[in-house]
Amino acid sequence: MSDQPDIALRVKDLHKSFGPLKVLRGTTLAFPRGRTTVVLGPSGCGKSVMLKHLVALERPDRGEVWFGDQRIDHVRERDLGPIRRKIGFLFQQSALFDSLTVGDNVAFPLVEHGLTQMGADDPRVARVLRMVGLEEKLRHMPADLSGGQRKRVALARAIVLEPEVVLYDEPTTGLDPITSDVINELILKLADEMGITSIVVTHDLASAFKVADRMVMLHEGTVRLEGGPEVFRASQDPVVSRFLKGEANPEELAEINRVQARQPGVAASA
Ligand SMILES: Nc1ncnc2c1ncn2[C@@H]1O[C@H](COP(=O)(O)OP(=O)(O)O)[C@@H](O)[C@H]1O
Ligand SMILES: [Mg+2]
Numbered sequence: 001m002s003d004q005p006d007i008a009l010r011v012k013d014l015h016k017s018f019g020p021l022k023v024l025r026g027t028t029l030a031f032p033r034g035r036t037t038v039v040l041g042p043s044g045c046g047k048s049v050m051l052k053h054l055v056a057l058e059r060p061d062r063g064e065v066w067f068g069d070q071r072i073d074h075v076r077e078r079d080l081g082p083i084r085r086k087i088g089f090l091f092q093q094s095a096l097f098d099s100l101t102v103g104d105n106v107a108f109p110l111v112e113h114g115l116t117q118m119g120a121d122d123p124r125v126a127r128v129l130r131m132v133g134l135e136e137k138l139r140h141m142p143a144d145l146s147g148g149q150r151k152r153v154a155l156a157r158a159i160v161l162e163p164e165v166v167l168y169d170e171p172t173t174g175l176d177p178i179t180s181d182v183i184n185e186l187i188l189k190l191a192d193e194m195g196i197t198s199i200v201v202t203h204d205l206a207s208a209f210k211v212a213d214r215m216v217m218l219h220e221g222t223v224r225l226e227g228g229p230e231v232f233r234a235s236q237d238p239v240v241s242r243f244l245k246g247e248a249n250p251e252e253l254a255e256i257n258r259v260q261a262r263q264p265g266v267a268a269s270a
Contacts, residue, residue, distance in 0.1 A: 006032055006033050007030045007031065007032060007033065007066075007068075008031050008032065008033040008034075008067075008068065008164060008165050008197040009030075009031040009054055009065075009066065009067055009068075009165060009197070009199070010028075010029060010030040010031065010065075010066045011027055011028065011029050011050065011053060011054070011063065011064070011065050011066075012028050012063055012064040012065075012066070013026050013027075013028055013062065013063040013064070014026070014027040014028070014050070014053060014060050014062075014063035014064075014065070015060060015061045015062040015063050016046070016049055016053070016058065016060055016061055017061055022221060023046040023049050023221060024046050024049060024050060024053075024060070024063075024221045025220065025221030025222055026063070026221065026222050027046075027050060027063075027218065027221060027222055027223060028223065029050075029216060029223060029226070031165075031197060031199055032197070032213075032214070033164075033197050034191075034195050034196075034197055035191075035197065035198075035213040035214060036187065036188075036191050036197075036198040036199075036200060036211050036212055036213045036214070037198070037199050037200070037212070037213065037214045037215070037216060038200045038201075038202060038207075038208045038211060038212040038214070038215045038216070039051075039199065039200070039201045039202075039215075039216045039217075039218060040202065040203065040205075040208055040215060040216065040217045040218070040243065041203070041217055041218035041219060041243075042203065042243065043203065045218050045219065045220070045221075046218060046221055047169075047201040047218060048092060048169055048170075048201065050201075050218065051089075051167050051169055051199065051201055053065050053073070054067075054087065054165075054167060054199070055080075055083075055084055055087050055089060055167070056072055056073065056075060056077075056080055056083075056084075059073060060073055067083055067086070067087070070083070081113065085109075085113055085161050085163070086161075086163050086164045086165065087163050087164070087165045087166075087167060088158035088159050088161065088163035088165070088166040088167065089158060089166075089167045089169070090151075090154055090155055090158045090166065090167065090168045090169060090171055091154070091169055092169040092170045092173065095154070096142040096150055096153060096154060096157075097142070098141070098142050098143060100142075101120060101138070101139055101140065101141060102129070102134070102137045102138055102139070102140050102141070102142065102145070102153050103119070103120025103121075103125050103129070103138040103139060104119060104120045105142065105153060105157055106120070106125045106128060106129060106153065106156045106157045106160055107119045107120045107122055107125050107160070108157060109157060109160055109161050110122055110124065110125070110160060110161070113161065115161070120138060120139075124160055125138065125156075125160065126138065128156040128157075128159050128160045129153075129156050131156065131159070131186075131189070131190070131193070132152040132153070132155055132156045132186060133152065134149060134152055134153060134156065137149065137153070146179075147174065147175060147179065148175055148176075148179035148182060148183070151171065151175065151179075151183060152182070152183070152186065155171075155183075155186060155190075159190060159194070159196075162194070163196065164196070164197060165196065165197040165198075165199065166190065166196050166197070166198050166199070167199050167201075168187065168198065168199065168200040168201065168202075169201050170201060170202055170203070170204075171183050171187065171200065171202070171207070172184065172202065172204045172207045173202075173203075173204065177206070180204065180206070180207060181210075183207075184207050184210045184211055187200060187211045188210075188211055191211075198211070200212070205244060205246075208229075209229055212228075212229050213228070214226065214227065214228060215227065215228070215229060215231070215232050217232070217239075217240055217243065219239050224237065224239055224240060225237060225240050232244065
């Protein structure tokens, strides 16, 4: 795949089931280098599962995962270090270590990869904390921080190894709109200043349209639509337009109407 140097990561015909639950059913996607791709889709559609395949935290039942020109889905766990070092992951739950200072949290990947003797005093720690506007919190404990600040610390930790790619899993979920927008601005700033390839999984549409160069919508385990934001805004596909309008689909409405009909005292037509 070295004939496509403009593609940072790709998945090809990815299949993944958990027991009887078929989550990915032939997902094929390419993530262009230096661009921000937003992956949209309802809760439970497999966005996080797809993201985990990109760092081999999940292995496909079938299909391929490529990092540049290297196929990684079969790479053994102990050989994944050099690949994972190039990919920062902002997990859905920011998951800071509560017993470590902010600085030690951010230094953790450097220590883990044996890249520093200095821990939180490594200048790279101060540098990324400065990038997220929290340099003065270096000696603080995570408990002293707001939700948005914790997210920013987690982001600093995700970029401390200067990755080529950053994966953001629901970076604004659970944050108020203003705090969310700070995160959006940071995603844009990091893409701009570090030339990072960003993959942002979200169901936050304001965030999606703010940061996306390209968008992808997953539906029932495959790619329903991909293209620029304008392609999504103009889409006549009912699945896409319902998602963008935040409307339930007819099956979901039928389900809640059935529930209402069965409950005495609740009007089925209400
Ligand atoms: N390790 C696992 N074992 C069993 N089921 C899983 C596992 N990981 C995810 N799932 C299921 O796969 C589906 C997709 O999950 P996920 O990718 O987390 O959805 P989302 O699009 O909300 O991120 C969900 O039904 C989830 O419960
Ligand atoms: Mg998820």
